[in-house]
Amino acid sequence: MIPAKQILLGLALVVGGALIVNVPGWTVYGIPVSSGQGMLLIFAGVIWIGYVLLNRKKILIQEETVKEAKREAKRFVICPRCGETKYAKDVPGLKCPKCETALEELEGFYDRHPNLKLEEND
Numbered sequence: 001m002i003p004a005k006q007i008l009l010g011l012a013l014v015v016g017g018a019l020i021v022n023v024p025g026w027t028v029y030g031i032p033v034s035s036g037q038g039m040l041l042i043f044a045g046v047i048w049i050g051y052v053l054l055n056r057k058k059i060l061i062q063e064e065t066v067k068e069a070k071r072e073a074k075r076f077v078i079c080p081r082c083g084e085t086k087y088a089k090d091v092p093g094l095k096c097p098k099c100e101t102a103l104e105e106l107e108g109f110y111d112r113h114p115n116l117k118l119e120e121n122d
């Protein structure tokens with residue numbers, strides 16, 4: 001596995017630099033850009049890609065940690081007794097604030113408790 005987004009960013013720098021080098025009279029917001037600046041961009045892109053490849057494990061672990069934190073922030077729990085649903089992050093100890101029952105994961109809850117599903121539909 002490689003951090004594809006970061007590699008693409010480096011490639012974009014290289015391609016942008018190559019465009020500046022090869023297209024005469026290139027301007028950014030009306031300011032002319034020299035081919036030397038294009039070369040600098042290519043250089044930065046190559047350094048960036050090298051950095052990303054050398055640190056790919058660390059970068060992937062960081063990305064996974066961020067994803068995990070986002071998942072955790074959206075995780076729902078439900079009270080099997082009174083049906084109260086909450087974000088897990090908002091309930092310390094995962095006890096129902098209404099009836100003190102231990103909360104369960106909402107995901108798959110009605111598969112584990114099909115009887116509760118029927119009661120709700122009645």
Ligand SMILES: [Zn+2]
Pocket residue numbers: 079080081082083084096097098099100101
């Ligand atoms: Zn409850």
